[in-house]
Amino acid sequence: MHRFNYHEIRTPVFEETALFARGIGEDTDIVGKEMYTFLDKGKTSLTLRPEMTAPVVRSYLQHNLQHQSPLQKLYYIAPMFRQERPQAGRLRQFHQFGMEAIGLDSPRLDAEVIALAVQIYTALDISFSLKINSVGDPGCRPAYRKELQAFLVSAFDDLSADSQRRMETNPLRVLDSKDPGDREVTKAAPSILDFLCEPCRTHFNDVLQLLDDIGVEYTVDPRLVRGLDYYTKTAFEFISADLGAQDALGGGGRYDNLAEQLGGKPTPAVGFAAGIERLLIVMEQNGFEFPESGIDVFLVALDDKSRQWAFRELYSLRSAGLAVDIDYAGRSIKAQMREANRQRARFVVIIGEEELATETASVKNMQVGEQHKVNFDDLQRFLVDNIPLAP
Numbered sequence: 001m002h003r004f005n006y007h008e009i010r011t012p013v014f015e016e017t018a019l020f021a022r023g024i025g026e027d028t029d030i031v032g033k034e035m036y037t038f039l040d041k042g043k044t045s046l047t048l049r050p051e052m053t054a055p056v057v058r059s060y061l062q063h064n065l066q067h068q069s070p071l072q073k074l075y076y077i078a079p080m081f082r083q084e085r086p087q088a089g090r091l092r093q094f095h096q097f098g099m100e101a102i103g104l105d106s107p108r109l110d111a112e113v114i115a116l117a118v119q120i121y122t123a124l125d126i127s128f129s130l131k132i133n134s135v136g137d138p139g140c141r142p143a144y145r146k147e148l149q150a151f152l153v154s155a156f157d158d159l160s161a162d163s164q165r166r167m168e169t170n171p172l173r174v175l176d177s178k179d180p181g182d183r184e185v186t187k188a189a190p191s192i193l194d195f196l197c198e199p200c201r202t203h204f205n206d207v208l209q210l211l212d213d214i215g216v217e218y219t220v221d222p223r224l225v226r227g228l229d230y231y232t233k234t235a236f237e238f239i240s241a242d243l244g245a246q247d248a249l250g251g252g253g254r255y256d257n258l259a260e261q262l263g264g265k266p267t268p269a270v271g272f273a274a275g276i277e278r279l280l281i282v283m284e285q286n287g288f289e290f291p292e293s294g295i296d297v298f299l300v301a302l303d304d305k306s307r308q309w310a311f312r313e314l315y316s317l318r319s320a321g322l323a324v325d326i327d328y329a330g331r332s333i334k335a336q337m338r339e340a341n342r343q344r345a346r347f348v349v350i351i352g353e354e355e356l357a358t359e360t361a362s363v364k365n366m367q368v369g370e371q372h373k374v375n376f377d378d379l380q381r382f383l384v385d386n387i388p389l390a391p
């Protein structure tokens with residue numbers, strides 16, 4: 001995010017329910033079925049956020065961020081809540097990272113947001129396919145919607161009950177149905193790409209050209225419609241073959257009318273969000289070794305006097321910037337050494353009667369197995385010199 005000059009934004013975990021109902025759309029699964037909604041003591045309906053785009057735009061408008069700069073590039077890493085049936089890759093509390101570029105309608109921003117997601121997935125060695133589409137805008141979408149609805153009416157008997165119902169309220173979502181029968185039927189459905197108005201078509205072609213320019217591979221999928229109603233023009237999704245039924249790693253798109261829907265001035269914007277747990281599932285499957293950072297020093301004390309000395313030393317080594325720990329259970333030296341290993345300590349400092357008498361600690365470098373005698377006065381210097389301090 002820093003590389004692409006996006007800045008962090010944090011918003012509250014809950015918002016007024018109306019924000020999501022208006023922003024995401026009443027007819028969507030998220031608003032219709034999946035929100036954790038409750039009344040507070042003042043009888044205001046609140047909802048645990050199911051996503052971050054609406055809250056970020058709410059915050060942008062509330063704090064007049066457009067006065068700071070014509071373009072705000074914001075990112076977040078945060079928990080989201082959706083009351084879905086839990087299964088692999090689908091949780092009721094999950095985490096997203098995402099970014100929103102708010103204020104301008106340049107197709108370069110669509111391409112930048114996609115490129116940023118590509119760089120993150122690539123850095124984590126995650127293979128993906130990118131699907132992209134244009135869902136038009138309120139100028140051209142109604143004509144397509146009508147045409148699609150006419151097609152769905154003609155195929156009514158072959159559609160699932162869900163799609164038969166959706167056909168009325170939100171026909172584009174039928175294209176997104178997972179039902180195999182629906183998928184077969186909609187293969188012959190009209191394509192939105194044949195209905196785009198001139199500005200939407202130009203924008204889409206520009207985005208594709210920019211992706212070609214930077215070597216990002218994609219598949220144009222005219223059936224891609226996202227589960228949130230705020231999208232205009234560009235919509236895209238990253239899919240992983242390593243995930244099961246829940247195969248979307250992340251998705252996003254342009255939402256030029258959301259700010260206005262929430263009571264603000266017309267404010268074009270584009271963004272993306274990725275599910276972090278799904279990312280981890282894929283990384284685990286790829287055999288990714290998650291680095292486990294150990295501590296710098298473990299202090300092993302053999303008797304009460306040594307423990308007293310060690311407790312003081314613990315404090316001063318920590319003040320010097322080292323990550324240090326000690327045994328609190330009064331265990332045997334063997335158990336303490338085992339604990340030091342478990343904590344992946346780089347150095348173990350052993351203190352007993354003899355060490356106290358000579359004011360010399362036994363220091364063991366756990367990585368190379370060497371043992372040193374170090375004078376108490378030199379101990380801190382010795383450890384700091386031998387351990388690169390964390391930033």
Ligand code: HAM
Binds near residue numbers: 050051096248254
């Ligand atoms: P979304 O497609 O609803 O888009 O969610 C984005 C990603 O969050 C999904 O692709 C998936 O990886 C993850 N995700 C969603 N639901 C769950 C769940 N129940 N359990 C685990 N992971 C899940 C959005 O949320 C939009 N706000 C994206 C966006 C940002 N559009 C523009 N800007």
